[in-house]
Amino acid sequence: MAVRIQSEPLDPGAELTGFASGRRDLGAVVTFTGVVRDNDAGDLQRLEIEHYPAMTILAIEAMVTEATARWTLGDALVIHRHGPLAPGDQIMMVATAARHRADAFQAAEFLMDYLKSRAPFWKKEVTRDGASWVAARDEDEDALSRW
Amino acid sequence: MAVRIQSEPLDPGAELTGFASGRRDLGAVVTFTGVVRDNDAGDLQRLEIEHYPAMTILAIEAMVTEATARWTLGDALVIHRHGPLAPGDQIMMVATAARHRADAFQAAEFLMDYLKSRAPFWKKEVTRDGASWVAARDEDEDALSRW
Amino acid sequence: MKVDLVYFAWVRERIGLPRETVETDAATIAELISELRAREDRYDLALSDLGAIRAAADQQLVEFDHPLPGVREVALFPPMTGG
Amino acid sequence: MKVDLVYFAWVRERIGLPRETVETDAATIAELISELRAREDRYDLALSDLGAIRAAADQQLVEFDHPLPGVREVALFPPMTGG
Numbered sequence: 001m002a003v004r005i006q007s008e009p010l011d012p013g014a015e016l017t018g019f020a021s022g023r024r025d026l027g028a029v030v031t032f033t034g035v036v037r038d039n040d041a042g043d044l045q046r047l048e049i050e051h052y053p054a055m056t057i058l059a060i061e062a063m064v065t066e067a068t069a070r071w072t073l074g075d076a077l078v079i080h081r082h083g084p085l086a087p088g089d090q091i092m093m094v095a096t097a098a099r100h101r102a103d104a105f106q107a108a109e110f111l112m113d114y115l116k117s118r119a120p121f122w123k124k125e126v127t128r129d130g131a132s133w134v135a136a137r138d139e140d141e142d143a144l145s146r147w
Numbered sequence: 148m149a150v151r152i153q154s155e156p157l158d159p160g161a162e163l164t165g166f167a168s169g170r171r172d173l174g175a176v177v178t179f180t181g182v183v184r185d186n187d188a189g190d191l192q193r194l195e196i197e198h199y200p201a202m203t204i205l206a207i208e209a210m211v212t213e214a215t216a217r218w219t220l221g222d223a224l225v226i227h228r229h230g231p232l233a234p235g236d237q238i239m240m241v242a243t244a245a246r247h248r249a250d251a252f253q254a255a256e257f258l259m260d261y262l263k264s265r266a267p268f269w270k271k272e273v274t275r276d277g278a279s280w281v282a283a284r285d286e287d288e289d290a291l292s293r294w
Numbered sequence: 295m296k297v298d299l300v301y302f303a304w305v306r307e308r309i310g311l312p313r314e315t316v317e318t319d320a321a322t323i324a325e326l327i328s329e330l331r332a333r334e335d336r337y338d339l340a341l342s343d344l345g346a347i348r349a350a351a352d353q354q355l356v357e358f359d360h361p362l363p364g365v366r367e368v369a370l371f372p373p374m375t376g377g
Numbered sequence: 378m379k380v381d382l383v384y385f386a387w388v389r390e391r392i393g394l395p396r397e398t399v400e401t402d403a404a405t406i407a408e409l410i411s412e413l414r415a416r417e418d419r420y421d422l423a424l425s426d427l428g429a430i431r432a433a434a435d436q437q438l439v440e441f442d443h444p445l446p447g448v449r450e451v452a453l454f455p456p457m458t459g460g
Binding site for chain 2: 300302303304350353354355367369371372373374375376377
Binding site: 034050051052054055058059080091092112115116117118120122123124133135136140141 | 383385386387433436437438450452454455456457458459460
């Protein structure tokens, strides 16, 4: 199990290659990669991600611990970037490995839902016209109720 | 959208790197990788995967078409190996890309459930003691009822 | 009419060959299977339990009551185990 | 007692600084927020809508009625948008 917060670029392909490699007991590996989407006007210059360093890893480790209590996981990985990102950049990724696919899928979805609304990150969109903070979405908060 | 059937080794990391790359409109990429698990006795020598070449790609393309009708996907990829595989080898992978994570996750799970029970592959386990065909699992068949 | 038959996994192993062409007047795949079972023990052994068999007609999964006329290739195999 | 306060995102921008240490006798985080709002308009602007604010006490998410005594660091910020 590993949690990393970094400003450096994220290489999901390389992370997947290294994740749970050499394990002969885990039949299922799921990854989720979050990518910076351009805005509807197509003029997003960058996304700036702020976080709460003293809390971030603690909060995500608690989510991973909860996921391993709920599902039978062989390994889990969460990487989240902060700082400035461009459209098309990878913001974050989650990887889960389990004997069976249902555990790997559900744990990855659980971690994503909690990361969206309970990990201390905030996103600011910068365009030619200025900067604005991304508002939390009701549907992201609602997604937590299924767990 | 792409479907590939191959006997060559599969490199999920490299596939993820190339998948939906350069897209600025897709915020969510999900991958599933299936790995050959050793058996409970720990003596699996190899898994032999047979398939029905004339049908395999047709069947999987129909699943991908169905997935793109049900969810808003920007891209999808299915790769499945056949021939002999060793424990720890990657058998197959699915990748989905969408604006939002719910579509990417659900489409990937849908494709996995259908690949398990509706794509014409058969697995034979070879151990020191002989060879036996892997039986279909009731829970894999039952998983289709949720879609 | 002539129909190409293809077999996979343990159906193929029990019948002892991967494909063959047969001459048949069967109206459905179920009737074709009955004809095959009457031919030799190895067919009977392979195809006796229809609950353990699946069929495809021209590369499409079908039920056993699927009409045979017009079908060029019938595949018989155990439940699939992909993924 | 002394409490370290840290602010993030638009709460930080409206208050105009990322962290400070305050002297307070507030019993809860809600009382602390009331004291802050009474200090200056920029605090009032940042913290007037509690529905738009979340709080953490010593790096744990808490409700506004969380007791303040014993807490060393209080964080105030908008709803999180990770992932």
